[in-house]
Amino acid sequence: xxxxxxxxxxxxxxxxxxxxxxxxxxxxxxxxxxxxxxxxxxxxxxxxxxxxxxxxxxxxxxxxxxxxxxxxxxxxxxxxxxxxxxxxxxxxxxxxxxxxxxxxxxxxxxxxxxxxxxxxxxxxxxxxxxxxxxxxxxxxxxxxxxxxxxxxxxxxxxxxxxxxxxxxxxxxxxxxxxxxxxxxxxxxxxxxxxxxxxxxxxxxxxxxxxxxxxxxxxxxxxxxxxxxxxxxxxxxxxxxxxxxxxxxxxxxxx
Ligand SMILES: Nc1nc2c(c(=O)[nH]1)N[C@@H](CN(C=O)c1ccc(C(=O)N[C@@H](CCC(=O)O)C(=O)O)cc1)CN2
Numbered sequence: 001x002x003x004x005x006x007x008x009x010x011x012x013x014x015x016x017x018x019x020x021x022x023x024x025x026x027x028x029x030x031x032x033x034x035x036x037x038x039x040x041x042x043x044x045x046x047x048x049x050x051x052x053x054x055x056x057x058x059x060x061x062x063x064x065x066x067x068x069x070x071x072x073x074x075x076x077x078x079x080x081x082x083x084x085x086x087x088x089x090x091x092x093x094x095x096x097x098x099x100x101x102x103x104x105x106x107x108x109x110x111x112x113x114x115x116x117x118x119x120x121x122x123x124x125x126x127x128x129x130x131x132x133x134x135x136x137x138x139x140x141x142x143x144x145x146x147x148x149x150x151x152x153x154x155x156x157x158x159x160x161x162x163x164x165x166x167x168x169x170x171x172x173x174x175x176x177x178x179x180x181x182x183x184x185x186x187x188x189x190x191x192x193x194x195x196x197x198x199x200x201x202x203x204x205x206x207x208x209x210x211x212x213x214x215x216x217x218x219x220x221x222x223x224x225x226x227x228x229x230x231x232x233x234x235x236x237x238x239x240x241x242x243x244x245x246x247x248x249x250x251x252x253x254x
Contacts, residue, residue, distance in 0.1 A: 012161045021156070022067060029068040041070045041097045042126065046104040047085065047111065048078035053104045060102065072098055082111045086119050093121040100126035105178065128182070137185045151183035154215055155190065163213070165190040171211035172196045173204070174218035183215055 033039050042064055046057045064071040072095075074088060085103075092098045101124045107113050117129045125133055128146035136142040158165060170192040174180035180196060187194045192213065197204035208214055216223050 012157050014157060017157060017160050020160070022063075025069075026067040033068065038097075039068055039070050040099050041072060041095075042100045042102060043072040043074065043092045043095075043098045044102050044104070045074040045076065045085075045088065045092075047076045047080055048108050050106075053106075057104050070097070078108055080111075082115065085111060085116055089116065089119045093119075093124060098124065100124050102126055105129075129177070134177075134182070137182060137189075147186065148178060148182045150179045150217075151186050154183050155186055158213070165192045165213070168192050168212040169210055170194050170213040170215065171208050172215045172217055173208070173223060174198060174216070176217065176219075179217035183217060187213075187215075 029039055042060075044057055044060055044064075046053055061071045061073060063069075072092070076085065076088070085107075089101065089103070092101050101120050103116060103120070105113060107116065114131075117125075117127075118131060120130055122130045122132050122145055126146050126149075128134065128137070128144055128148045133144040133146055136144040137147065155165070165187060170184075170187045172180050172184045172187070172194065173196075175184075175196050175198045180198070184194050184196050195207050195211075197207050198218075201207070
């Protein structure tokens with residue numbers, strides 16, 4: 001267990017790191033454009049009019065524009081059928097200008113999220129939510145084509161802040177498919193000793209007190225009052241990490 005004197009918080013400047021990543025991506029896109037005469041294309045699909053989802057999607061689209069990625073925007077009505085949405089995905093799978101497909105979650109209740117995400121071509125699955133990509137993330141010695149952006153953003157913040165993960169005790173708060181679970185798998189791949197605490201955990205505080213790294217992934221402000229290495233996650237880094245991994249995986253030669 002860390003001693004009391006080691007309980008000093010280090011605030012990570014996510015915005016600053018995001019700015020660096022943003023510049024790196026813009027440079028990468030420029031090089032791709034000069035070499036191949038084309039730029040990465042990201043299809044962003046949103047269903048319905050949830051204000052929070054719209055705001056995330058707008059940020060993603062704006063981020064694309066800022067770094068030179070072409071975004072293809074599809075705003076589908078709340079009532080769109082599952083079949084229509086899947087047909088749109090098939091159309092995007094077949095479009096050579098679209099290198100990545102992102103379906104904003106959550107989807108309306110009448111649409112089966114698992115089914116829809118499974119229809120995305122794994123080579124365009126920039127969210128890394130396709131069962132094959134998640135499956136590879138969960139297995140030793142396998143590498144997914146893409147990683148979910150928020151978990152990847154968390155690890156990028158740690159790495160760019162000079163915080164090593166190997167051998168550390170990492171505690172993840174929350175077990176969602178989007179953040180908690182995949183970030184736990186990523187930390188495990190990075191050789192941390194990982195514990196997940198969630199709504200049914202008994203005495204989570206005692207587990208958190210033992211941690212070297214705490215990742216709060218339960219979407220509730222002020223959830224962690226103690227953290228040995230305090231992490232402040234700023235959304236931009238996640239967004240730009242998203243684009244980062246996205247450009248990394250495009251095969252412009254095919
Ligand atoms: N297709 C996807 N849908 C959704 C994703 C996703 O990664 N892909 N994630 C969320 C929504 N989302 C991005 O789209 C997102 C929401 C919230 C955050 C976040 O870091 N929130 C912080 C607050 C950050 C801040 O306000 O500065 C927090 O909750 O502590 C990141 C991404 C669901 N849908």
